[in-house]
Amino acid sequence: MSVNERLPSLPLLLDLLALRDKALAADSLNALAFAMANDLYPLLHYRQAVVLARRDKRFELLAISGLAKPAEDSPYLIWLRRTCPWLSARLPDDAPRWLAREELQPPPEIDDGWAEWWPAGVFCVPIADRDDQPLGLLLFLLDAPPTEPQAAALKGLWQTWAYCWAALAGRRRVVGWRPSRRQVLVVLGACAALLFLPVRQTALAPAEIVSHRAQVISSPIDGVIERMLVRPNQPVEVGTPLFALDETSLRSRAEVLGKEVAVADAELVAASQRAFDNPQSKNELTLLSSRAQQRRAELAAVQAQLKRALVTAPRAGVAVFSDPNDWIGKPVVTGERILLVADPTQPAMRIQLPVADAIGLEPGAQVTLFLTAHPLVPLHGEVLETSYQARPSDEGVASYQLLASIEGQPEQARLGLQGTAKLYGGRVVLGYYLLRRPLSTLRAWTGW
Numbered sequence: 001m002s003v004n005e006r007l008p009s010l011p012l013l014l015d016l017l018a019l020r021d022k023a024l025a026a027d028s029l030n031a032l033a034f035a036m037a038n039d040l041y042p043l044l045h046y047r048q049a050v051v052l053a054r055r056d057k058r059f060e061l062l063a064i065s066g067l068a069k070p071a072e073d074s075p076y077l078i079w080l081r082r083t084c085p086w087l088s089a090r091l092p093d094d095a096p097r098w099l100a101r102e103e104l105q106p107p108p109e110i111d112d113g114w115a116e117w118w119p120a121g122v123f124c125v126p127i128a129d130r131d132d133q134p135l136g137l138l139l140f141l142l143d144a145p146p147t148e149p150q151a152a153a154l155k156g157l158w159q160t161w162a163y164c165w166a167a168l169a170g171r172r173r174v175v176g177w178r179p180s181r182r183q184v185l186v187v188l189g190a191c192a193a194l195l196f197l198p199v200r201q202t203a204l205a206p207a208e209i210v211s212h213r214a215q216v217i218s219s220p221i222d223g224v225i226e227r228m229l230v231r232p233n234q235p236v237e238v239g240t241p242l243f244a245l246d247e248t249s250l251r252s253r254a255e256v257l258g259k260e261v262a263v264a265d266a267e268l269v270a271a272s273q274r275a276f277d278n279p280q281s282k283n284e285l286t287l288l289s290s291r292a293q294q295r296r297a298e299l300a301a302v303q304a305q306l307k308r309a310l311v312t313a314p315r316a317g318v319a320v321f322s323d324p325n326d327w328i329g330k331p332v333v334t335g336e337r338i339l340l341v342a343d344p345t346q347p348a349m350r351i352q353l354p355v356a357d358a359i360g361l362e363p364g365a366q367v368t369l370f371l372t373a374h375p376l377v378p379l380h381g382e383v384l385e386t387s388y389q390a391r392p393s394d395e396g397v398a399s400y401q402l403l404a405s406i407e408g409q410p411e412q413a414r415l416g417l418q419g420t421a422k423l424y425g426g427r428v429v430l431g432y433y434l435l436r437r438p439l440s441t442l443r444a445w446t447g448w
Helices: 010-024 029-038 075-088 108-117 148-168 181-194 248-274 279-308 430-446
Strands: 048-055 058-064 097-100 121-128 134-142 198-211 214-218 223-228 241-245 310-312 317-320 337-342 347-354 366-371 379-386 398-405 418-429
Touching: 010 029, 010 148, 029 048, 029 058, 029 148, 048 075, 058 075, 058 134, 075 108, 075 121, 075 134, 121 148, 134 148, 198 317, 198 337, 198 366, 198 398, 198 430, 214 317, 241 337, 248 279, 279 310, 347 366, 347 379, 347 418, 418 430
Parallel strands: none
Antiparallel strands: 048 058, 048 134, 097 121, 121 134, 198 347, 198 418, 214 337, 223 241, 241 310, 317 337, 347 398, 366 379, 366 418, 379 398
C-alpha cells in the first residue's frame, strides 16, 4: 500500500472537522451522545450505534442511533445492560477494538441476543478522560471491522469526544500527591502520639462582675414600699436613706394603742381609789396593772416599727437593684431582699459553671474573663470559693456558682458587666481532653 493510499482523503478530513466542531458546540452530555450515535453513519455505515455512560460497574444508556428516546423496559435494552459489562471486560485497555462473535464464544444468555439483534461483530470504542478514568462506551454494530485508514483517521475524533464528555460530565482532573501505605501509618502513629500530649484542661462559663464586699438590704418589717430614695448604681454613704415603707397602717395602730394605754391607766387609777373603801377592788389592781403594761409594750413595738420604716445604708458603697418602679407599691415581708450595697473598689467574678462543662477546680485556679463590652482587654484572677451543690441558674441550667478575684484595679471592671470566663484546671492528656464530653454522654446513655 502506497503512502497516498494510507492518507485520508480531503472529504473525509472535512467531515471529521465538522464532527469535531459539532462535538465542541454540544451544550449537554445528552446532545453529545446523540451526535456520537448518529453523525458518524456516513463514514462507517453501521447498522446501529449505542452510547452508554459508565456508572461504577454498571452502564447507563444515553443514546441509540435512529431513536430519540428508547424505551427502558424493552427486551433489547434489558439484554444490552447485561451484555455491556461482559463486553467491557474483554477490552484490556482504552484502545478501540473489533470484537467478533465467533471469536469470543459468548455465554448462552448473551449469545442468543447477539444472534437475534446484532451482526457478526461490534466495534467497541472506550471513552476515558485524561487520567484514564472510564467515562463510557461507544458500540458500532458492523458486518466487518473498519479499515486501517479509517481507524487511524477516527483516532482524533475519539479523543475529541472523550474531552467533550469529561467537560460536560463535570469530571475534574485529580492531580496531587497520594500517600503510600507507610506514610499513612507514620501519620496515624504521629496522631496517636499526639493524643498523649499533656494539655491544660479548660472550661468556658458565663460570668458577671460583682462586689466581693456586698451587703444585702432586706425589708425590716412586713409592709408596702412607698418610695425608693436612691437610684440604681447611686453612690451612698453610711446613713443615706435607701427606701421607705408605707407608715399609714402603723401610725393608725399606734394611735389606737395610745388610746388603749390611756384607758388602761384610767381604769387602773379608778381601781386604786376604790380599793381604799372596797376590799374586792384590790384583786383587780394586779389584772389592770398587767393590762396597762401590755398596752404600753404593744405601743412601744409599733413605735419601734415606725422607726424602722425608713431604711438607711449601713455602709458606704453603690446601691445595686433593678428599676425603682418595680418596687414602688410592692408588698414585702420581713427579710425579703430589696437591694445590695456593694463596694465598687473590690470587684470580683461570679461564674455560673454548667454541670455538663464542669472540670476539677480547686481554690486558687486561674480564671480569665473576657467582657462583652471590652473583649480585647481580658481580666485575670483566681477562684476564691465554689458552691457545694449545683443549682438552676437564671437560664434554668444546673450550674455551680463560683466566686473569683480580679487582679489589680482595672477601669473596665464595672459592677454588672457580663462576659465569658475561661477556667483553667489541671493538666491531662490530649486524648482525655478531646474525648471527655463524648465519653460522659456515652455513659449517660448506656449506663456503662
